[in-house]
Each structure stands twice: as C-alpha cells, then as structure tokens.
Amino acid sequence: MSISPAIRISPSRAARAMNLLRTVQFTHPPSCPCHSNPAHHHHTPSTIHQARRHLATPLDTSHQKEYAFEMAASSIRFGPGCTKEVGMDFTNMGSKRVMVVTDGNVRKLDAMKQAVEGLTREGIQFEIYDGVRVEPKDDSIKAAIEVSKKYRPDAFLAVGGGSVIDTAKLMNLYTTFPEADFLDFVNAPLGKGMPIQSKLYPLVAVPTTAGTGSETTGTAIFDLVSKRAKTGIAHRNLKPTLGIVDPLNTRTMPSAVHASSGLDVLCHSLESWTAIPFYERTPRPANPIQRPAYQGANPISDIFSLQALRDTVKYLPRAVKDPEDHEAQSQMLLAATLAGVGFGNAGVHLCHGMSYPISGQNPGYKHAGYEVEHKIIPHGVSVAVTAPAVFKFTAASNPERHLQAAEAFGVDISNVKKESAGEVLSEALAEFLIKLGDQPRGLKHLGFGNEHLDALVEGTIPQARVLMLAPNLEMSNVDTEREQLRGLFEEAMEY
Template identity: 50%
Template sequence: MAGRKRVFNLLRTIDVASCKCPAHSHRGNIQVSNATPLKDYAFEIKCSTVRYGIGVTREVGLDMVNFESKNVCVMTDPNVANLSPMKAVLDSLAKTGINYKVYDKVAVEPTDKSFKDAIKFAQENDFDSFLAVGGGSTMDTCKVANLFACHPENELLDFVNAPVGKGLPIKKALKPMIAIPTTSGTGSETTGVSVFDYEEIHAKTGISGAALRPILAIIDPLHTLTVPEKVANYAGFDIFCHALESFTAIPYTERGAAPSNPSLRPAYQGSNPISDVWARFCLQTIQKYFARAVYNADDLDARSSMHLAATMAGVGIGNAGVHLCHGLAYPIAGNCKTFVPKDYGHNPMIPHGLSVVVTAPAVFRFTAASDPDKHLEAAQLLGADITRVKQADAGRVLADTILKYMDIMKIENGLSGLGYSSKDIPNLVKGALPQERLLKIAPLPQTEEDLSKILEDSLINY
C-alpha cells in the first residue's frame, strides 16, 4: 500500500491536472493563483532519439547524409579506436562518402586537461557535426568539444556547475551529435550532462544543459561483445545505481520552487512517474541479466539487455537525477592513490561504476526513512523476498540486496579495498560538498556528519 506522502502527492497532481472548464471545474473551495508556485508542480522528459538494433551502426553514414554533414568530428579512445565498433562506423561513413577526421585521444575518466585538448582539436577544424564512439568518457568529451566549438569565446569553467564553475546557461544551439555507446553503463548517449575530473579540487564535476544532449543515440548490442569482464562489471553497477538513485530521488513536487520560466527547470528534477518506469525496467533487467552479461561475454541476449538498460537508465537519470552515491563517488574517484583496476590499463584510477557502488549500501540505509515502501520495492525488483518485512527494515533489506550483487560480482571490500582509510574521510567529505546539484536531489537533507558516517560505514562492506 502506498505511503501517505505518495497518496497526497498523487492527489495534488490530479488536482492540478484536472479539467478547468465550467462543466468540470466545481471541485470545492479551491483557489487557483497565477503566481509562481512555491513548490514545483511539473516535470519534463527530454532525451535523445534512440535507435536500437543488432548491427544498426551500419546506418550512421546515411544519418550524416540526412544531416547534410560535410565535415564530421569522430571521437573515440585509444582502445576502441582499434576495435570492431570503430571499424563499423568508419566503413559506414566511407560508403556514403562523408568527410571526417578522427580524434582518438579521449581519456578514460576524463579530466579538465583532457577536455581542453579535445576542445582544441574541435576548434581548429570546421566541423559541422560530431560523432562519439565509445563509453561515457568519449561521449562526455565529444559533448564538451561540440559545446566549445560553438562557444569559442568562453572558458571551460563558464558552463561548469556552480559552485565549482559559473554555471552559465547554454543559449546557443550546438552542432548535431550522434552517440554510439560501446559499454553498458553511463547512459550518456541520452543525457545533457558531461562529467570530468577537475584536478585542482581532486573531484569530479560537470556541465549540464539540454543543448548537450546528442540528437541521436545508436544502440548496437554487437559493440558490447568486445567489452572485457571488469569493464562490464563496473559499468553495470553504474546502471544499477542510476536506477536506484533516480527511483529514490526526492519527488519532483518537493525538489524546490517552480521556475519563473519553464526553460529554467533544471535537468535533474527529482523522481517522477515516467522516470520511475525506466528505473523499474532497469532493476528488473539487472536482476535477470547482470551476472550473465559479466561472466559470459558471448551471451548476446544478456549483453543486449544490459545495453538497452543503460540507455533507459540514462533517460531516467537525465530527467530525475542521481544523488548521494554519485555525489560521494566524485571525490572517491578524484582522490585515487594506488588502485589499478584490471582491464583498464596500468595507471591508478577508480572506474566510475566502482566509485559509485562502493557507498551504495550505506547510502540506502540512510535514505530509506524517506520512503520505506519505495526502497522495499527496489529490493523486490532486484530479487529480494520482502514478505512480512517491516518498513523500519527497508534500508537494511535494500542494503543487503545490494551487497549480494557486489559479492557475486567480486567488488572490492569497501573504500579500504580502494586504498582509503578513516583519515581520508574529511577530505572526501570536502570533495562531496560542492556537488550541490546531486546532494539536493537526495530524498533527505544531509549534514557533513551524515556524509562522514556514510563514508565511514563504507570503509568495509562485507
């Protein structure tokens, strides 16, 4: 049975949406005002056009013809540059005679420095369209290259989210961009968000705006067959947390004041009935296919399903938002010391999905009090038996469910397994505090002490 708060929210939504014509407007003593409401009352769903199908990459050359493209910027990373997804893309462009230039220096887990190098490449060439082939790092880098090719007068921090940057709105239309993801995780192919590691503060931050969103996302499951086990593992936990965080985010009617102009409504609006549909779909897909996709690289059915789930999670987070797991992940990844993950090269780094899931059990123990029913539903969608479970135990049940997945996937044992100790907690909290756009999407407000406790509880997970 739905909690009282959810029932009241539904009634308020029905009241606002009800017909106002004379025949149907006699609904009691209700006052309607033209003033901007104190709380938001609407949400928007925006995402890229999604095209899904095995082998669908062959169509990208014709897409560029349809865009009337004359000079395409193709971006990828050094690993994908030599793999079959890139060959399929270049073959398609060659067949249609499209002129293109390849930038294959995208950094995995990009930084402000790597962004600037890609921006320089884009500004030095007169590109009329952009094409990203790779994981979230490539898609985010391509978005920013497109942004600053169209805004050569601006500096990187002008558009970066406040308080790290100025948070200026993006007012110009960008060049058409197509995203072809090769991993199943970020969902960046559908979002207007680009994330990078700002080295000066040892934490990730980002740029967000509807203009950044690719015009088309081409989802070709064949590309997932080249993904190594650990990459599939960590990227899958990004889908996992995208779904859980957007599903449990603060309701859109409670996020804050309604904007004075609808164009000012933020990208991250809080949980809503449509983003919840995608979150449920993703959690059900994870329950059925996640382990199969990680441990059976040739299981096209499983990898196809996780590939689609990543895109659908992107639609959810791109409109509802993510909260504490991601807010804490940014300094966790940004302060990496010695951890070198398998299948990611030889340099110390903490892959995004790993940095996100490592605090997830503690995060959802903390947030469960905001809506026990929804937290229990999430656990059930992931396969937990919630029969006779009390609402007071919702956080424990969801956390235990998450830990079972982490155990099956052999995730490192907490922050201590990534090289952190209690003495690092204050610095990690300091790095999380600037992530205001994420922290405010959490269903409960947090103090610095709350963030410290979540991190302390995440030092050892098993």
C-alpha cells in the same frame, strides 16, 4: 451509432490517478486573482499600472517548490548491426564535415570500422580524434576542444564509452560557443552554471560499453583537477541528437568493464528511483530554460528506472560470468539506455555525489581488467562501493520504494516492516555485489582510511546538483550535512 462500454479502471490505477491529482492540487501556483476575485476584472488605470510593474519585475521563485517536470532524451536506435547506418544519418542531416571522437583502444575495434566505412560510403569528410582519456580530466577535455575548434566541424560522431561520449558533448558545446570561458557552463558552485541558450551541432553517439547511458542524456562528467573533485555540465541542449545502440559493439568488453559499467546502471536506476519527488525540489525556476536536467523522481522516469533495475539484477551477473552470453550483453545495453532516460530526467543523488571525490582522490588504486597506464577507480566501482550504506540511510524517506527495490533483488518483502526497509535493501545490495565477484568490498579495499574522511566529505559538499535530490540529507545546515556525509563514508569503509 454504438456506444462504447464504460472504461474500467483498476483500484490501483485509480489510486495513482488520485495521487497525481492531489500533487497538482497542492503544488500548483496560487489561483489567478481574476478567477478567485470576480471584481478583479474591473481594471482601473492604477491597477493596470501595478500589473505592468508586476510583469516587469522578475518573479521570486527561490522559496517555491517545483510544480512541473520535463522529459528529454535523445532519439535512440537499437539493433544489432545498426552502426553501419551512421553515414546515412549524417547525409540525412545535411552534415558535410564530421569530427569523429574516440579513444586509442576503441579505434581498433569493429565499432569504429563500421562507423568509418559508413561515413566513407556517403562521401562525408571526417577527421578522427582518438586522444580521449578514460575518466577524463579538465586538461584532456580542453585539449580535445582545441582540436575541434581548429577543425571547425558541422557535426560530431562519438564512438566509445561514457568518457568518449561526454568528451564529444563538451567539444560540441565549446565549438558552438568558442568564446565561452570553460567554467561558464560548469555546474555551480564549481562553475557558473550558465544555461545553454541554443542548440548545438548534431551529435551521434555510438556506445561501446553498457553503463553510462550517456547516449541519452544532456550530462557530461569530468575531473576538475584544481578542486580535486568530479563535476560536469548538465543541460538538455547537450544531449546527443541520436544514440545508435548496437549490441554488437559491446561484445568486445572485458569482463571487468562489463561489471563496473553495469554497476553504474545499477546505481543510476536505484538513485533515480529513490530521489526526492520532483514536486519537492526547490527552487522553482523563474524561466523554463533554468529547469535543471535532474528534476527528481517523476511518474515517467519511474517506469524507466524500475525496469532498468530489474533487468540489471537479472542480466548483469550473466554478462560478467560468460563473455559468450550475447542475450545478457544485449539486455544490459538496453538497460543502460533505459536507466539513462530515467536518471537523465530524475537525476541521481548520494552514490554519485560521493563517487566524485572517491575517483578524484584515488590514493593509488588501479582496477584489474582496465588497459590503462594510470591509476583508476572505474566510475561504476566508485558509485557502487557506497551503495549499501547510502540506501540504508535514505530508506526512512520512502520505505515503500526501498522495499520495491529490494524485491527487484529477489527479496520476499511480504512480511518486512517498513522500518527495516533500509537494512533489507542494504543487505540485498551487498550480497549482489559480493556474488558479482572481484569488487572492492568498501572504501578500505580502494586504499582509503579514516585519514581520508575529511577530504572525501569536503569533495562531496560542492556536488549540490545531485545532493539536492538526496532524501534525508540536511543541506540547509552545512555542519549537519558534513556530519551525515562523514557517517556515510565511515559506514562505506567495509561491507
């Protein structure tokens, strides 16, 4: 028998392994009493009674830091032309009655044609709902849910951008739980934040934009009009069963949509890369089903987030500039999916938390290149407009990560001091956005002024699900938090 040579581990990998071991060592729950105290094995009747009573009492983990992270993502199929396989997928799942979800514009595109032909070839019964609103509001979501409940499907197919996929997720959820109140699953504090206790019907998502990564995640976002804020529902059971990521489906995207959806990818990757580490998040869940979808940066999400950032910086300007650059478009679609896996498990923070009131409190801006009748600040625009201010603010928490992000933009960081990381990344971001073209250079260009600051701050504070992952934000003191958020909005007025 031959003996394998010794495995060589590079110093950098050895250091990373030691860091992970230290993380486990210092964030693991206290040792079992039986292991730390040999006499503990001699159980008297009173100790047994105490143990039973202890097991019956829920563990209070509200002040304990997290010690574990989970990875969850949809199955993904990537390749030009793979949309035509969708009918066979539903046959393989045993689905007989499919609710197809789209919007009025996408219904006319080849992606829908391929999907419908695939369903027809397999003899699958289906009904098309094309009433999805771009940047959906709760009333449009509720209208879609009612259609779904009446049709009583056993599976869902979403063909479109993030608005379509998110709407389909919520149609699926409330068709599975038809008696639930709408706010039952909505993120706290705006809703009750109840966990989704069981699997939903199969959902296949076919993205036609390269941005949201919604085909991979258990998150659905919408405007809650009564609160003048965006919110959503987030749970692993909400994620699609399968994401069909077909580069042919993004070739019809207008340049403005390429740009704004690509900016969403940019912020997904940057925010998940710079989020607080998973082991710093509190509270630790008393039950695994309560572990949030957004958990903080972790060693697996880091890989997806950083690669998505590098690809976005490389390919987004090309995809926006040349509608015939199919390589760049394909790579951006893949980057969106990579970022979806990254942020779908690590989470986002300030850019997204601040974007929700920016969109919900739109003073009248309508972004050029969007074929909609209503005023609209596209989601990618609303997140990117604060990015130069945000990452200048968060850099002190982890200068090394912010410098690595700046390096992805092509900055030579070899002689940059750690205390300059925020300024360097902020300048690199601003330069990237300006060169991309046709982007509002701050909130002032969206129509916001100082008179809107208080409302923007108050619309951000309820976004606890994402703000809790923001480095440097003092959420333990709401007055300090308000002051910090106001400063960020002021900084984001113009860059």
